[in-house]
Amino acid sequence: MNADNILVPVAEDMAAVNRLISVRLRSDVALINQLGTYIINSGGKRLRPLLVLLSARACGYCDHQHVQLAAIVEFIHTATLLHDDVVDASELRRGQETANAVWGNEASVLVGDFLYSRAFQLMVELGNARILEILADATNTIAEGEVLQLLNVHNPDTTEDEYLRVILSKTAKLFEASAQLGAVVTGMDQQIESALAEYGLHLGTAFQLIDDVLDYNAEPEQLGKNIGDDLAEGKPTLPLIYAMENGNHEDALSVRKAIEAGGLDDIDAVVAALRRSDAIAYTQRVAQAEADKALAALAILPDSVYRNSLEELAKYSVKRSY
Numbered sequence: 001m002n003a004d005n006i007l008v009p010v011a012e013d014m015a016a017v018n019r020l021i022s023v024r025l026r027s028d029v030a031l032i033n034q035l036g037t038y039i040i041n042s043g044g045k046r047l048r049p050l051l052v053l054l055s056a057r058a059c060g061y062c063d064h065q066h067v068q069l070a071a072i073v074e075f076i077h078t079a080t081l082l083h084d085d086v087v088d089a090s091e092l093r094r095g096q097e098t099a100n101a102v103w104g105n106e107a108s109v110l111v112g113d114f115l116y117s118r119a120f121q122l123m124v125e126l127g128n129a130r131i132l133e134i135l136a137d138a139t140n141t142i143a144e145g146e147v148l149q150l151l152n153v154h155n156p157d158t159t160e161d162e163y164l165r166v167i168l169s170k171t172a173k174l175f176e177a178s179a180q181l182g183a184v185v186t187g188m189d190q191q192i193e194s195a196l197a198e199y200g201l202h203l204g205t206a207f208q209l210i211d212d213v214l215d216y217n218a219e220p221e222q223l224g225k226n227i228g229d230d231l232a233e234g235k236p237t238l239p240l241i242y243a244m245e246n247g248n249h250e251d252a253l254s255v256r257k258a259i260e261a262g263g264l265d266d267i268d269a270v271v272a273a274l275r276r277s278d279a280i281a282y283t284q285r286v287a288q289a290e291a292d293k294a295l296a297a298l299a300i301l302p303d304s305v306y307r308n309s310l311e312e313l314a315k316y317s318v319k320r321s322y
Helices: 008-024 030-040 047-058 065-088 099-103 105-126 129-152 160-186 190-217 238-246 249-261 267-277 279-300 305-319
Strands: none
Touching: 008 047, 008 065, 008 305, 030 065, 030 105, 047 065, 047 160, 047 190, 047 305, 065 105, 065 129, 065 160, 105 129, 129 160, 160 190, 160 238, 190 238, 190 267, 190 279, 190 305, 238 249, 238 267, 238 279, 249 267, 267 279, 279 305
């Protein structure tokens, strides 16, 4: 099964999610419609909605609330992207201009707030306190992760454990919630709910770690962003942290200087340092270990095409090139 085929078992569900997103994105305020549609339709992989759909179907779900849950997590994710791009002053995402580059920071922040509040309206409609609890906790944790990342910017003394805490909060938490919700909406027992939550957490961590790798060895047109963006923003990601801790003295100083200064003036020296220190391969190994943990968590589920897609998604997370 290749990456395109992962979606096949829930293709109709995903079409329903896209229709619901389109309907519930609408507002009487024209700018919200314009900016919201721009970011929602900007070529994202819909990974988090896909996790909701696949996990629910893998648990035997036969109703329709998983479609609304999938739309909710996409609204939350999109809101975080809008806010992220403002904080990072990003100008490119998924190969096109960011919303803040087109409409300005004020509009992007406010439309992000609209998407958060719309997500919570949709949650309340479901009338399930457990769902509300999981998503409220996830949203709060994501916000904490954003603040933790901000505190680490331009800080070359950030440790691997500190960085992993950031990505667990900022990125992996919504993956965790998305997979967990599939079990919750189906009414599965705590054991299955916990297993799917574990799957999502490790999957999300693997995805972010490979993003860290691709920031230095993917073509911009493949990745849909500028190569070295994290370095330019002074973010100490795992490859950089490893290079500082394990590279030779000169290389460690080059990376440290680049993180402190931000920008891309030293990008060539940094990439060379990453290669000499084995930082890229190390980060890939950590990501593979996370993907393996995600795969192991699926053992509790019965065989099905949906479980197969969840397994292939874990494998794809570390093999992708964008």
